[in-house]
Amino acid sequence: MDRLDSIDIRILNLLQKDSSLGVKDVSAAIGLSVSPTYERINRLKRDGFIEKYVAIVNREKIGKHLLVLCTVTLKQQSMETLVIFEQTITNFKEVLEVLCLAGNHDYLLKIAVKDVNDYHSFVLNRLSQIPNISNLQSSFVLKEIKNETAMEIV
Amino acid sequence: MDRLDSIDIRILNLLQKDSSLGVKDVSAAIGLSVSPTYERINRLKRDGFIEKYVAIVNREKIGKHLLVLCTVTLKQQSMETLVIFEQTITNFKEVLEVLCLAGNHDYLLKIAVKDVNDYHSFVLNRLSQIPNISNLQSSFVLKEIKNETAMEIV
DNA sequence: TAATTAATCAGAAACAATTACTGATTTAAT
DNA sequence: ATTAAATCAGTAATTGTTTCTGATTAATTA
Numbered sequence: 352m353d354r355l356d357s358i359d360i361r362i363l364n365l366l367q368k369d370s371s372l373g374v375k376d377v378s379a380a381i382g383l384s385v386s387p388t389y390e391r392i393n394r395l396k397r398d399g400f401i402e403k404y405v406a407i408v409n410r411e412k413i414g415k416h417l418l419v420l421c422t423v424t425l426k427q428q429s430m431e432t433l434v435i436f437e438q439t440i441t442n443f444k445e446v447l448e449v450l451c452l453a454g455n456h457d458y459l460l461k462i463a464v465k466d467v468n469d470y471h472s473f474v475l476n477r478l479s480q481i482p483n484i485s486n487l488q489s490s491f492v493l494k495e496i497k498n499e500t501a502m503e504i505v
Numbered sequence: 506m507d508r509l510d511s512i513d514i515r516i517l518n519l520l521q522k523d524s525s526l527g528v529k530d531v532s533a534a535i536g537l538s539v540s541p542t543y544e545r546i547n548r549l550k551r552d553g554f555i556e557k558y559v560a561i562v563n564r565e566k567i568g569k570h571l572l573v574l575c576t577v578t579l580k581q582q583s584m585e586t587l588v589i590f591e592q593t594i595t596n597f598k599e600v601l602e603v604l605c606l607a608g609n610h611d612y613l614l615k616i617a618v619k620d621v622n623d624y625h626s627f628v629l630n631r632l633s634q635i636p637n638i639s640n641l642q643s644s645f646v647l648k649e650i651k652n653e654t655a656m657e658i659v
Numbered sequence: 660t661a662a663t664t665a666a667t668c669a670g671a672a673a674c675a676a677t678t679a680c681t682g683a684t685t686t687a688a689t
Numbered sequence: 690a691t692t693a694a695a696t697c698a699g700t701a702a703t704t705g706t707t708t709c710t711g712a713t714t715a716a717t718t719a
């Protein structure tokens with residue numbers, strides 16, 4: 352399967368917002384009976400439209416009080432260097448997001464840690480240990496105004 | 506409730522990765538019987554450690570092929586101006602993330618759209634219509650190397 | 660246009676999970 | 690040591706999921 356009809360789209364929009372909805376709830380919301388709804392949800396998962404179901408936890412409540420954005424520039428852009436960097440950075444559990452950017456910098460990282468001390472030791476002992484890093488620029492996040500996993504589908 | 510014990514932490518680490526695990530699966534994984542596991546999961550939700558359960562959908566498969574980071578600087582930082590901006594930007598469905606930053610720029614946005622054309626009309630018709638914007642700088646994302654909702658709890 | 664095929668749906672029945680409850684055990688505090 | 694509180698395992702009732710069948714609709718071809 353490859354293309355979504357309007358019912359699929361409504362299902363995805365619902366489950367992106369709240370996947371604790373049961374098949375029954377979804378079927379009621381979209382005006383279809385349980386079994387075809389069940390089949391559609393399964394198909395959406397099987398075909399990779401739904402990657403996974405996850406619980407979103409409150410960052411502050413688990414003690415990750417500091418969010419930092421860090422831009423990274425590498426000394427060289429050889430395939431070898433890029434691969435090493437990407438593999439290493441992906442395995443760092445503090446790093447939530449790694450984006451490869453067009454423009455000035457090579458990468459942007461989003462990092463969640465307990466506090467400034469933790470961030471300092473993260474940069475010192477782990478991030479700056481990766482070879483071929485030419486420049487790091489860290490910006491502290493003062494406030495997380497929006498952080499949404501759901502993308503509205505039209 | 507306010508503090509997590511080691512069992513709660515293991516539950517959160519599991520459900521952050523995969524919330525399609527049933528109570529039975531979780532209880533088996535942590536070596537507890539079903540009922541206390543059930544109670545703990547409910548408590549974690551009730552007390553706000555778990556904010557919500559969501560389905561993560563594949564961005565490319567739903568046609569959001571372009572991811573853009575956009576830094577925003579405002580002309581002034583009066584409370585009024587900030588509030589207007591934050592409220593307006595939060596309601597834009599294309600905007601997944603809004604961070605208020607310390608440093609050069611005031612805000613960083615993460616925006617998902619279909620293509621460059623869509624981004625252009627988004628900036629023209631919606632983003633730049635917000636009052637008191639002094640500067641916008643857009644960086645296209647070449648590659649999303651990592652994008653993780655789970656934060657490992659220790 | 661009519662016949663045929665494929666797809667999608669509703670409903671029911673079997674199955675499995677969740678939820679609530681009870682009593683027992685452990686832990687903490689006096 | 691005794692009491693009180695918290696946490697646990699097990700069970701039973703409820704509710705939800707999953708599978709299956711037949712019917713209806715939509716699409717395709719002659």
